[in-house]
Amino acid sequence: MCLAIPGQIVEVVDESNRLARVDVAGVHRNVNIGLLDSDGVGVGPGDWVLIHVGFAMSKVDEAEALETRRQLQAMGDDYEAELEELKASVIE
């Protein structure tokens, strides 16, 4: 549960509940982006975020996101397990 995994926002699917569909290494799931709403900036389609327990925790640039992903992939089992948990998630 401790990993924060990078994903790219595809589209905002529920404006009022601040849910967005993200692409995490080809897996598409909904996550909440409300914690990044400070100061009216927020995140939107195309942005990369680090995701933890179904919430976008921080915005990162693409290079950082891809490098983080490469490092996580090198971890093997733990990253795979996290992806499996994400796949089982249905946030609506």
Next chain:
Amino acid sequence: MKYVDEFRDPELGRALAGEILSLVEPGRHYKLMEVCGGHTHSIYKFGLDDLLPENVELVHGPGCPVCVIPMGRVDDGIAVAHEPGVIFTCFGDMLRIPGSEGSLLEAKAEGADVRMVYSPLDALRIAKENPDREVVFFAIGFETTAPSTALTIKRARAEGVPNFSVMCSHVTIVPPLRALLDSPDMRLDGFIGPGHVSTVVGARPFEFIPSDYAKPIVVAGFEPLDVLQAVTMILRQLAEGRCEVENQYTRVVPYDGNPRALEVLSEVFELRPHFEWRGLGFISQSGLRIADEYADLDTEQRFSVPGVRVADPKACQCGEVLKGVIKPWECKVFGTACTPERPIGTCMVSSEGACAAYYNYGRFAREREVV
């Protein structure tokens, strides 16, 4: 330097290793604590301690949220899970944490409806899908995870989901660090500060470490290069006689944290006067409970939670591991009676736990050295 070639920038890795060598005074022993389980994981996975000079020792801290959950809290969870009509949800790591009479996984085998979820929002969805059942979410984690629980509670309130509640076992990062610094048997020279927690709280809350205890702390990311760079920055502070909060992870951590996350935390949670930590005992103002305004969503108000206190098993030395007093392999049951498959202590459960991380990666490195 067997793993350096896997780094993002192997040249930089070698350069940092060289700089570290130039910064240490021969004859002086440096003890640096990495607070976060994510760092522990990286250190063992990439063999980072092998890159450091002999007199620079990394010790593991109390920053693995799964590891710090006491037995009694697991027993409380199991008691709630056995209440009629309850669907008990938690993160996967929690399932295997031993309570005094077994784990949640064993409770599930005995017929309790225990389900693993990825997100608190999954637990809320399960509540909406099962209006005739009581759905409880066992919330654990530091400030990294607590804002997610807080937003979920706010959504449950906004949507009026009557059968959802949260058993809040969230903890905060500063009090255990203070407790460690106050403990007389602890001699630390500096801290590698936690990265993900700091995305929420920022680096500012750690200012007490230099100001009250005159030790450096460097907030760091999780890549092997991040950890090496943080070690370099700490050693440089020590060499120059400075102690301050530095932020190595500026690409993700703002010095003041995430204002929106901090706002929802203070709206939904309050500090508990005391909270029990595995192996560390009670630490005041270190745990979060649900604020009165959201009391209807608090499992502890809805059910009678026994509030059991159970001493850690005799054989278990998780407390010493969490305080960095002993290394995982120094625990008498490490790798024999206590393994990731059959854990006695919590540090063997989550892959961020020092014992599990060492079991999975580190011991191979040590075995190779011995050969």
